[in-house]
Amino acid sequence: MKHHIVGRYRGFVIEAHIEPRTARLSDGIALTYRVTWSLRMRTRKQHVTGELADAVTYESESVALTCVDRKARALIDALLANQGALKAVGA
Numbered sequence: 001m002k003h004h005i006v007g008r009y010r011g012f013v014i015e016a017h018i019e020p021r022t023a024r025l026s027d028g029i030a031l032t033y034r035v036t037w038s039l040r041m042r043t044r045k046q047h048v049t050g051e052l053a054d055a056v057t058y059e060s061e062s063v064a065l066t067c068v069d070r071k072a073r074a075l076i077d078a079l080l081a082n083q084g085a086l087k088a089v090g091a
Helices: 061-088
Strands: 002-009 012-025 028-041 048-058
Touching: 002 061, 012 048, 012 061, 028 061, 048 061
Parallel strands: none
Antiparallel strands: 002 012, 012 028, 028 048
């Protein structure tokens, strides 16, 4: 399993673990990639904010990393928006 730091976004570090898998196709065998990814705060090295397993398998590592980056950024934006909404209502 390969470990990648996908990027940094709004105070979070996006990390991905990619595991190669073989898939049987009608015309042979193909290599696919299974991904789990996590978010952690930049200031807290050991504190993992979220750990997710992606249900999709990808055809290449680069496609997997691109998709993880997009999903993670969307999740971070949603978390921060929700946190801002909670502060606005005084919760």
